[in-house]
Structures are given as structure tokens and as C-alpha cells.
Amino acid sequence: MKLFVGTEKGLFVYSTSDRKSWTLSEPMLAGWEVSSVLPLKDKWLVGTTHYVYGATIRQSKDEGKSFSQCEASPSYKDNDFNVNRIWQMVKHPLTGKYYTGVAEAGLFESDDAELWEEVKSLSAHETRSLWQPGKGGLCLHTILFHPTNPNRIWLAISAVGAFRSDDGGKSWQVKTKGIDAIITDEKPSEVGRCVHKMVLHPHNPEKLFLQYHHGVYASDNAGDSWYKIEEGLPSNFGFPMAITHDEKLFVIPLESDGLRFSAEGQLRTYQFDHEAKRWYDSSEGLEGKGNYGTILRDAMTVDTQKNPGVYFGTTGGDVFARIGNEPWQRLPGSLPRISMLRVLES
Numbered sequence: 251m252k253l254f255v256g257t258e259k260g261l262f263v264y265s266t267s268d269r270k271s272w273t274l275s276e277p278m279l280a281g282w283e284v285s286s287v288l289p290l291k292d293k294w295l296v297g298t299t300h301y302v303y304g305a306t307i308r309q310s311k312d313e314g315k316s317f318s319q320c321e322a323s324p325s326y327k328d329n330d331f332n333v334n335r336i337w338q339m340v341k342h343p344l345t346g347k348y349y350t351g352v353a354e355a356g357l358f359e360s361d362d363a364e365l366w367e368e369v370k371s372l373s374a375h376e377t378r379s380l381w382q383p384g385k386g387g388l389c390l391h392t393i394l395f396h397p398t399n400p401n402r403i404w405l406a407i408s409a410v411g412a413f414r415s416d417d418g419g420k421s422w423q424v425k426t427k428g429i430d431a432i433i434t435d436e437k438p439s440e441v442g443r444c445v446h447k448m449v450l451h452p453h454n455p456e457k458l459f460l461q462y463h464h465g466v467y468a469s470d471n472a473g474d475s476w477y478k479i480e481e482g483l484p485s486n487f488g489f490p491m492a493i494t495h496d497e498k499l500f501v502i503p504l505e506s507d508g509l510r511f512s513a514e515g516q517l518r519t520y521q522f523d524h525e526a527k528r529w530y531d532s533s534e535g536l537e538g539k540g541n542y543g544t545i546l547r548d549a550m551t552v553d554t555q556k557n558p559g560v561y562f563g564t565t566g567g568d569v570f571a572r573i574g575n576e577p578w579q580r581l582p583g584s585l586p587r588i589s590m591l592r593v594l595e596s
Contacts (some may be wrong), residue, residue, distance in 0.1 A: 251553065252594045253571075254294075255563055256284030259586035263314065269559055269573050272472055274583040286548070288339035288348075288363075289594035295320075297336025297350070301427060305333050307350070309363065315486060319342070324350055324358040324366045329373060331356060337391045338548070344400040347358065351390030355381060355407045359419070369419050372405070377424060377441045384409035384444045391547055394450045394458075404458065404473060409444035412460065414473050425473035428500045432463055447491040447547045449499070459522075461491040461501055461547075480530035483520055485513040490550035494558035500532070502545045511542035519562075519578070535568065535577030543568070548590035555595070563588030 253264040255273075260277035261284045279298060285305075286297035294310045296317065307320040324333050331354045333572045338351035348360040357369040375404045381388060389408050396402035401418040404425075411426040424440045431443055444463035451457035460467040460476065465486045467476040485503040487510075493499045499522040503513040512518065516539050521532040543564040550562040557574030564570075569584035 251555075251596060253561055253569070253581075254287045254289050254592045254594065255569060255585060255588055256287055256296075256590040256592075257567070257586040257588050258283045260284060261287065261314070262583070262585055264569070264581060269555070269571070272571075272581050274534065274581070275314070278310075279308065279317060283589065285589050286336050286350075287590065287592045288337045288341060289592055290341070291594070292325065293363070295339050295348075296392075297339055305335050305352070305364070307336060307363070320366070320486065321364045323367055324352055324356075324368070326354075326356065326368060326373070328368075328370075328561050331373070335387065335389065337389045338393050340393045340395075342395055342400070343397070344395070348394050351385075351393055351405065351407075353387040353389035355388045355390045355410065357390055357393070357405065357419070371415075371420055372413070372422055375422055377410075377439070380439055380441050381410045386547075392445070392448045394448065396455050396575040398455070402455075402472070402518075404448065404450070406448040406460070409463070410441050411443035412445055412448060412473055425469075426476070427474065428476035429460075429462060429467060430464060432531075446489045449493045451492050452493060452495045452497060459491060459493065459499055461488055461489065463507060466501060473493075479522065479527060480529075481527065483531070484518070487513075489547035490545050490562060492550045492552050492560060492562075494552045494560065495554055496558060498558070498560070499524075500524075500550065500560055501529070502550065505543065510544050512544070515539055515542055517541035517543055517564075519560075519572075530545070533578070535572070535579060546589055549588050551591040551593055553593045553595055559593075561591050561593070563591055 255262040260280040263275040282298040288295040306323045308317040335353040348363045358366040392406035394404040405413040413422045426443045446461045458469045518533040520529040553559045560572045569581040
């Protein structure tokens with residue numbers, strides 16, 4: 251198994267055969283900010299950003315020994331938007347199409363991960379004139395697929411909201427009912443919701459969970475409406491959210507939108523109890539008090555092993571792993587600021 255770590259100074263890869271001992275690679279694409287990775291068995295797709303050369307998608311077909319730039323990275327052609335960051339790359343499990351979410355917020359699709367076409371139904375959405383960026387920019391950072399219905403797709407955009415398509419991307423519905431607006435003195439609108447991350451239940455595609463700028467939410471009807479699930483949390487502000495195939499749902503609370511470090515100065519993870527509908531501290535093995543780190547929205551991921559692993563990385567360059575119900579362990583190495591994590595299983 252490999253754990254991919256995207257940082258502001260390149261791509262790093264951990265390798266393991268038992269999830270106990272880990273080997274860290276030398277940096278790949280050193281000097282490039284790596285904001286997204288889609289690791290496949292036949293190729294690795296990497297979203298990179300450079301202060302001179304901009305945002306591009308690169309690929310490697312030899313496990314990172316060499317990289318080439320895709321023939322046509324995502325680019326807007328018929329409007330004034332710019333692609334300044336590749337936030338997310340995924341492959342549809344049913345159709346085989348590739349999708350990428352970018353900033354300025356937009357969606358691109360491809361049949362071969364080489365030539366990318368803008369999904370104009372989203373770019374021209376009727377609410378587009380009301381879209382505003384969050385602190386991290388106007389970014390499409392989450393793309394989710396229904397496991398059996400190829401036409402149902404969910405998106406999350408900061409600071410805009412959650413969207414759903416029921417026709418394979420031909421049209422998009424805003425799905426923010428029940429989510430509190432951040433700025434309450436503006437004219438009421440269904441957008442203006444700063445979704446930080448959204449995940450889909452592994453066995454019930456009607457159920458989603460969402461880490462918001464000011465709240466943690468769940469939906470039982472595919473996003474048609476949302477309700478808060480915050481009992482037990484020291485703070486409802488945070489960025490990452492992840493769920494394992496055995497339904498373990500995790501968040502990492504931060505102090506507040508003004509103080510974006512670990513809540514109460516403690517690096518802690520919280521796991522949701524679905525029956526009690528509350529969160530409990532699941533931080534055994536972490537460093538506890540005196541830790542003021544930050545975990546970004548895409549810097550937590552899971553694997554699909556029998557005892558699933560959960561992994562996260564901090565802006566201070568530390569990577570932690572939790573296998574099954576074991577305590578968290580810190581993986582070797584100290585890396586640059588971590589943007590994202592992804593797993594490739596053998």
C-alpha cells in the first residue's frame with residue numbers, strides 16, 4: 251500500500267506492506283505545490299501549482315520516476331474565469347470518466363485524463379453571480395458519486411454550498427436547506443454557504459455528512475435537507491472529514507475561524523457515534539496539549555482494508571495513522587506544509 255502526501259514543496263510517498271513499518275520516498279516534483287493526487291494502478295495523476303507556471307495536471311506511468319504534463323490541463327475558454335489551482339481529481343467508478351474540481355470554482359471532465367473539457371452547466375449556473383470565495387479561494391474541493399446510479403453526483407464549493415446533479419451533470423441543484431448562512435445580514439440566498447468538506451455514507455447513498463464553516467451537519471435524504479450533529483465536539487469549526495467502510499466518521503476540530511489551530515491547543519480527532527448521535531474523543535496516541543497545528547480540508551483520508559486505516563497530515567509536516575481501533579501513530583519524517591493525502595492499495 252502507498253500513502254501519497256501532497257505538500258507545498260512536492261509529492262512524498264509512504265510505502266508499507268503491513269501498515270506497521272513505513273518507508274518514505276524522496277520528494278517528487280520538488281518545488282511544485284501538490285494540491286491533489288489521483289493514484290491509479292496504471293498511472294498517477296497529480297495536480298500541481300507553481301507561482302510562475304500556474305496550475306497543471308501531470309502524470310506518471312512509472313511510479314514517480316518521471317512525470318509529463320497532460321496534453322490539455324483544465325482551462326476556461328469562453329469566460330473570464332481562471333484556473334489557479336487543481337483542488338480535486340477523481341474517477342467515476344461506474345462510467346470511468348475523470349473529473350477535476352478547480353479554483354476559480356468549476357468542474358472539468360475527461361475520458362482519458364489528458365484532454366479536459368469544462369462542464370459548462372456548472373460554470374453557467376443561475377446562482378453564479380452570487381458565488382464568493384472563502385479564505386482559501388473560490389474552490390470546488392469535493393466530488394462524490396452515487397455507488398449505483400451513474401447520473402447522481404454531488405459537489406461542494408467554498409464559499410458557495412453543496413450541489414447535486416441527477417442527470418449526469420447536465421444540470422445542478424443547490425442543496426443547502428437547513429445550513430445556516432455565515433453572513434446573516436445579506437439578502438437571503440440559497441448559496442453563500444462555506445462548505446469545508448463533504449463525505450458520503452459507505453452503504454447508504456441517501457446519507458451524507460458535512461463539515462461546515464460554522465457547524466457539522468448530516469443529511470438523510472441525499473442532501474435535500476441538513477441538520478446539525480455537534481454534541482460532544484469542543485468546536486464546530488474545522489476542515490477535514492473522513493468516513494471508513496465500517497462507518498467510522500472522523501473530524502478534527504479547530505478553535506475557530508479566527509484562530510485556525512487545534513481546538514483548545516490539543517491535537518484531537520473525534521469519532522461519531524451513530525446510535526447516540528454524538529461525538530467522542532478518539533485521540534489516543536496523539537500529542538495532546540500544547541499542539542497548535544492545523545489540518546487542511548483534504549489532508550485526511552482512509553483505506554479500505556479489513557481493519558480500515560485513517561490518516562491525516564498537519565501544516566507542520568507530521569503524518570499520523572490509525573489502524574482499526576489501535577492508537578494513532580506518527581509516521582517517520584518531517585515534511586513541508588501538507589495539503590492532501592490519498593491511498594493507493596495493491
